[in-house]
Amino acid sequence: MRPPTALTIAGTDPSGGAGAQADLKAFTALGVYGTSVLTALVAQNTHGVSRVYDIDTDFVADQFDAVLDDMALDASKTGMLASAALVELTAARAERLGFLVVDTVMVATSGHRLLAEEAVEAMRHALLPVAGLITPNLPEAALLLGDDVEAARTAAEMEDQARALLARGPAAVLLKGGHGAEARVADVLALSPRLAGGAEPALVRFDHPRIDTPHTHGTGCTLSAAITAQMARRLLPGDAGGPGAGAAEALEPAVREGLDFLARALASGARWSLPLDPEGAHGPVDHTVDIAAQAPIEPARAPVEPAQVPNEAAQAPVEGASR
Ligand SMILES: Nc1ncnc2c1ncn2[C@@H]1O[C@H](COP(=O)(O)OP(=O)(O)O)[C@@H](O)[C@H]1O
Numbered sequence: 001m002r003p004p005t006a007l008t009i010a011g012t013d014p015s016g017g018a019g020a021q022a023d024l025k026a027f028t029a030l031g032v033y034g035t036s037v038l039t040a041l042v043a044q045n046t047h048g049v050s051r052v053y054d055i056d057t058d059f060v061a062d063q064f065d066a067v068l069d070d071m072a073l074d075a076s077k078t079g080m081l082a083s084a085a086l087v088e089l090t091a092a093r094a095e096r097l098g099f100l101v102v103d104t105v106m107v108a109t110s111g112h113r114l115l116a117e118e119a120v121e122a123m124r125h126a127l128l129p130v131a132g133l134i135t136p137n138l139p140e141a142a143l144l145l146g147d148d149v150e151a152a153r154t155a156a157e158m159e160d161q162a163r164a165l166l167a168r169g170p171a172a173v174l175l176k177g178g179h180g181a182e183a184r185v186a187d188v189l190a191l192s193p194r195l196a197g198g199a200e201p202a203l204v205r206f207d208h209p210r211i212d213t214p215h216t217h218g219t220g221c222t223l224s225a226a227i228t229a230q231m232a233r234r235l236l237p238g239d240a241g242g243p244g245a246g247a248a249e250a251l252e253p254a255v256r257e258g259l260d261f262l263a264r265a266l267a268s269g270a271r272w273s274l275p276l277d278p279e280g281a282h283g284p285v286d287h288t289v290d291i292a293a294q295a296p297i298e299p300a301r302a303p304v305e306p307a308q309v310p311n312e313a314a315q316a317p318v319e320g321a322s323r
């Protein structure tokens, strides 16, 4: 039996909250066999990015070969692609990646660029047309639409931008509203007429209560990985090759479940205190939220008084002794 498989094409986060590490955790938490192609080594943690170490394009190509020559993929996702050359390399492999989710990562929360400025154009012309789903946040959506387009502020503007992005070629767009300010976070899913099975694009609106937490590092990575995992689980072999009938039926429930998984992971991560220095830190979400619920860690045990500690010597039966 072959398990559902997924690939992340992404940069690293040694502190484990974002990038390839977050993606692999989300794949595993959702029961999908995860593989990875690393695009950049990033020294970062909950306080930000300190340095990016580029990986040669031909070595990234070798990593693609290592995975693709060995395994069939049901779904893949992109995260940090770093350069125009890596955007184009990924687009050239699209046919073999299964259902392709493009998380249009551009700038880290800390302000560090994760995609070169000149690579945005490569993303527009090479990657959007081969994507099954793109998941821009509000500033990324505006930038993909044009250098002088402003981020959407209202629900109507979000719907217009989601439709405009569909016209750039992806089969579907999930425009994420996490960067807004309302008490509820709204996301808009736009499905192309081909996926929706009609003459017009179909729009679905999701919303969640906004969780009051600084721990939002890796939310975009985790969401796109969770949707990718849900697609890998839902697509039958043969459906994955393109956004066909299987993908059309799978996508809306996959997005809904991906968003619900992220909401649970955010709510649980909001209770964590991981960074040694909480001042200014953006901690991670809890990728283990569903797994941990099955194997809870005991709440801190009450301290044991010395008198309660069993004294092994005293309790061990003494050979031949009678009481
Ligand atoms: N404070 C929050 N409370 C609840 N959900 C959130 C919060 N912040 C982000 N999200 C969810 O995380 C998703 C990704 O967040 P967003 O900040 O828009 O993207 P990115 O992480 O790519 O910048 C959003 O679609 C939203 O559902």
Ligand SMILES: Cc1ncc(COP(=O)(O)O)c(N)n1
Residues within 6 Å of the ligand: 010, 011, 012, 013, 018, 019, 020, 042, 044, 079, 080, 105, 107, 108, 109, 114, 216, 217, 218, 219, 220, 221, 222
């Ligand atoms: C390697 C890498 N990829 C992506 C992000 C963005 O993270 P977020 O999901 O918070 O936008 C990041 N900080 N590092």
